[in-house]
Amino acid sequence: MTLRIGHGFDVHRFGTGDYLMIGGVRIPFAHGFVAHSDGDVLLHAISDALLGACALGDIGQHFPDTDPAWAGADSRELLRQVVELIIARGYRVGNLDATLIAQLPKMSPYIETMITHIAEDLQVSRTAVNVKATTTEGLGFTGRGEGVAAEAVVLLQAGEGHGN
Ligand SMILES: Nc1ccn([C@@H]2O[C@H](COP(=O)(O)O)[C@@H](O)[C@H]2O)c(=O)n1
């Protein structure tokens, strides 16, 4: 069986607004994200991990932040487009593990819904998806409450006679 691994990392800073989109969940908050799209840092890291696993660059190349087409874009839609690229190359997601790095907001009430969304968009069962969160104990830009970072690692499996 052909296996490929990919890693993604993204950061969005806080700006004006009263909610954050993370994992396709609208989380009420004292700030919004500064971004061209909806700023869904978790879905961006996952999209980059998928593209990385297939040596397809990154989401900035596929959905440039200079293109008005992606202004305010729903990052679940971007993720689904990336998944179609992966499937077209003969791969499917084996499993995904992701970490949100943020002092605030508290992610735990939202994580199960994030997993539901991600599993739907990746076309896998929920048991193939893990999302977790950590603070940085007050250290660094996340610890100072300046934004949120996300990391994702994905394993892809090729179907019989597929994958290159
Ligand atoms: N933004 C966050 C950060 C962490 N959590 C959860 O809190 C627990 C403790 O986090 P540590 O920083 O001590 O690793 C952990 O179980 C996280 O899931 C959170 O919900 N939101």
Ligand SMILES: C[C@@]1(CO)OP(=O)(O)OP(=O)(O)OC[C@H]1O
């Ligand atoms: C998602 C895209 C889409 O325009 O814009 P942003 O929301 O700014 O997100 P980022 O992770 O900085 O880069 C990828 C972009 O192309």
